Amino acid sequence: xxxxxxxxxxxxxxxxxxxTVSRVLSNPDKVSEKLRAKVxxxxxxxxxxxxxxxxxxxxxxxxxxxVIIPSLSNIVFNDVLxxxxxxxxxxxxxxxxxxxxxxxxxxxxxIATLLSQSPEGFIxxxxxxxxxxxxxLQQSGIPIVQLMELTDSPIDMNIGFSHFNAGMDITRHLLxxxxxxxxxxxxxxxxxxxQRLAGFKKAIADFKQPCQSYVVTTTQSxxxxxxxxxxxxxxxxxxxxxxxxxxxNDDLALGALxxxxxxxxxxxxxxxxxxxxxxxxxxLVEPSITSVASPRFEMGQQAVELLMAxxxxxxxxxxxxxxxxxxxxxxxx
Amino acid sequence: xxxxxxxxxxxxxxxxxxxTVSRVLSNPDKVSEKLRAKVxxxxxxxxxxxxxxxxxxxxxxxxxxxVIIPSLSNIVFNDVLxxxxxxxxxxxxxxxxxxxxxxxxxxxxxIATLLSQSPEGFIxxxxxxxxxxxxxLQQSGIPIVQLMELTDSPIDMNIGFSHFNAGMDITRHLLxxxxxxxxxxxxxxxxxxxQRLAGFKKAIADFKQPCQSYVVTTTQSxxxxxxxxxxxxxxxxxxxxxxxxxxxNDDLALGALxxxxxxxxxxxxxxxxxxxxxxxxxxLVEPSITSVASPRFEMGQQAVELLMAxxxxxxxxxxxxxxxxxxxxxxxx
DNA sequence: AGTCAAAATGGTTGCGCTATCATTTTGGCT
DNA sequence: AGCCAAAATGATAGCGCAACCATTTTGACT
Numbered sequence: 001x002x003x004x005x006x007x008x009x010x011x012x013x014x015x016x017x018x019x020t021v022s023r024v025l026s027n028p029d030k031v032s033e034k035l036r037a038k039v040x041x042x043x044x045x046x047x048x049x050x051x052x053x054x055x056x057x058x059x060x061x062x063x064x065x066x067v068i069i070p071s072l073s074n075i076v077f078n079d080v081l082x083x084x085x086x087x088x089x090x091x092x093x094x095x096x097x098x099x100x101x102x103x104x105x106x107x108x109x110x111i112a113t114l115l116s117q118s119p120e121g122f123i124x125x126x127x128x129x130x131x132x133x134x135x136x137l138q139q140s141g142i143p144i145v146q147l148m149e150l151t152d153s154p155i156d157m158n159i160g161f162s163h164f165n166a167g168m169d170i171t172r173h174l175l176x177x178x179x180x181x182x183x184x185x186x187x188x189x190x191x192x193x194x195q196r197l198a199g200f201k202k203a204i205a206d207f208k209q210p211c212q213s214y215v216v217t218t219t220q221s222x223x224x225x226x227x228x229x230x231x232x233x234x235x236x237x238x239x240x241x242x243x244x245x246x247x248x249n250d251d252l253a254l255g256a257l258x259x260x261x262x263x264x265x266x267x268x269x270x271x272x273x274x275x276x277x278x279x280x281x282x283x284l285v286e287p288s289i290t291s292v293a294s295p296r297f298e299m300g301q302q303a304v305e306l307l308m309a310x311x312x313x314x315x316x317x318x319x320x321x322x323x324x325x326x327x328x329x330x331x332x333x
Numbered sequence: 334x335x336x337x338x339x340x341x342x343x344x345x346x347x348x349x350x351x352x353t354v355s356r357v358l359s360n361p362d363k364v365s366e367k368l369r370a371k372v373x374x375x376x377x378x379x380x381x382x383x384x385x386x387x388x389x390x391x392x393x394x395x396x397x398x399x400v401i402i403p404s405l406s407n408i409v410f411n412d413v414l415x416x417x418x419x420x421x422x423x424x425x426x427x428x429x430x431x432x433x434x435x436x437x438x439x440x441x442x443x444i445a446t447l448l449s450q451s452p453e454g455f456i457x458x459x460x461x462x463x464x465x466x467x468x469x470l471q472q473s474g475i476p477i478v479q480l481m482e483l484t485d486s487p488i489d490m491n492i493g494f495s496h497f498n499a500g501m502d503i504t505r506h507l508l509x510x511x512x513x514x515x516x517x518x519x520x521x522x523x524x525x526x527x528q529r530l531a532g533f534k535k536a537i538a539d540f541k542q543p544c545q546s547y548v549v550t551t552t553q554s555x556x557x558x559x560x561x562x563x564x565x566x567x568x569x570x571x572x573x574x575x576x577x578x579x580x581x582n583d584d585l586a587l588g589a590l591x592x593x594x595x596x597x598x599x600x601x602x603x604x605x606x607x608x609x610x611x612x613x614x615x616x617l618v619e620p621s622i623t624s625v626a627s628p629r630f631e632m633g634q635q636a637v638e639l640l641m642a643x644x645x646x647x648x649x650x651x652x653x654x655x656x657x658x659x660x661x662x663x664x665x666x
Numbered sequence: 667a668g669t670c671a672a673a674a675t676g677g678t679t680g681c682g683c684t685a686t687c688a689t690t691t692t693g694g695c696t
Numbered sequence: 697a698g699c700c701a702a703a704a705t706g707a708t709a710g711c712g713c714a715a716c717c718a719t720t721t722t723g724a725c726t
Contacts, residue, residue, distance in 0.1 A: 019714075061714095
């Protein structure tokens, strides 16, 4: 194995200087047609690949953005990620991704690690970063986007929607449909789930008529199977009285739906079911499941655009961007 | 904003030389207790974060591995990714991830881009890389793992299972169950799907009794909804004769199942349905869906371990590792 | 042909770190 | 106390590239 070719090797083959090769690679518009062809030919011929570390060091531009999500297994963040990757491609950036497993402490460590790559922007999920994490981020001086939720005190920029309002709205929807004994089924209980639960409680507290409500939660991670178990739990706790469940996400809702069938409960006659995130399956099961849709892909895209826009100009603190949500009413309610 | 602190700044605060600080950070065992405490204190105090680019340039170790998957939206690759991330954490590595959208050409470009980060290992999905991509990879001299499928001519290392055999086995299962007019429903038609289809055809060709088979495929990307459409298509094509479908993945199988119910076909009496990948939902729908399970998470983990093991020693070409698969027989067949 | 500004190309230097080797300090032993 | 190997720490150089500024070439105009 010969050692990897560098700029000088290309320069030699192309018969130009090293700096010229560099220019061809980074500013193809600034050089003459002939030169570019000659150099590109040489690059291809010897299979030259630019050393990113050296380039980043010399130019102080890493061409990288850092992203931290709480979970790789949750489809929700996948959609966001796809948005991020699609946007990033336009800007010729690389993504370095971290999975903090819903833990602020892991997130803090990840932030330190990812910052060492000198990212040009940072995308975080949620707003519950540790104090030291916030310090590191602020000190880094790069643009930051906090994603998914809205907060009054963002580190820098913020884009998302109100999970509290969404939880409240969908609970109101249940109440409007005449259900008076709704239950909340929650898993994981991350901040966004808690906000949805708070919305649930608020809707019930504000409702003009009195009603009985149930809350069954677990810190286990969410799954379809768990949805079934939680439905059993809420039916047991309510002694069969519970007539509607707001599941903190669609996985649970699917599981609750399957379980309801096994328990011979008619949906929505005996029990209404609604979920959150509007996964594809929710629209296609029988009966289809009412859910809350949000523009996840677009949120990811827009987060990248915000970073790019911000890295140019000076810090003009923009207000949080509310991307909103939509209650998708279906047969299950 | 003061500019970011560097090694010298830490050294000044700690009252030692820059190189010593470097050593504390990279070889904490090689320094005295006192020194380490002093330096770590200084690091934390000024919020120093090591410049990865400079470190990588000077040490020729990037601490990064590159991973390319064909799709971010496919849960299958998510499981693999999780395995990769879990293994990577042990080794203090970062992952740079690319999504090639099932395109070898995009993959080639991605490979070039990711190689510029001087990764210490490369994980690829599948075995259909372009010629130039293979050249670049080989020239890079780093360990490479091709994942998911098995091949006789790997670029370097290879871990996966035979999609051909799996497709053949599950088709045999249908035939053994007495179905004589099976159909294959395929989406995307990436190499692995094609191998499953080839297995399907082989099983039918080898079967001792003659039977009628149907193949309906599309290059559209897979979805639950599409599964329903493909079921309609195969029933139309077979004039209602088709009595079993092998769906190239579980999303299609779920869609086919939902559609079968809408068409008032009993599963498995009127039509058997089986899928591939054994997603959680497949076990929980009614009737539960027969599928093919494979150790995806472990494959991802093991790929990383292979890379790490290989980067130490010399290239001793190991044979491909077959992780196997398992037919999970359920109510739908 | 001669002029001059604009476009194209090249030389030097330093980004922040670590490898290599050199030097100093430590501490167990006679 | 004196010796010496081992442990701890420091000085120097260079990784491969792009910023900066210098130089050469081009071509539109008189």
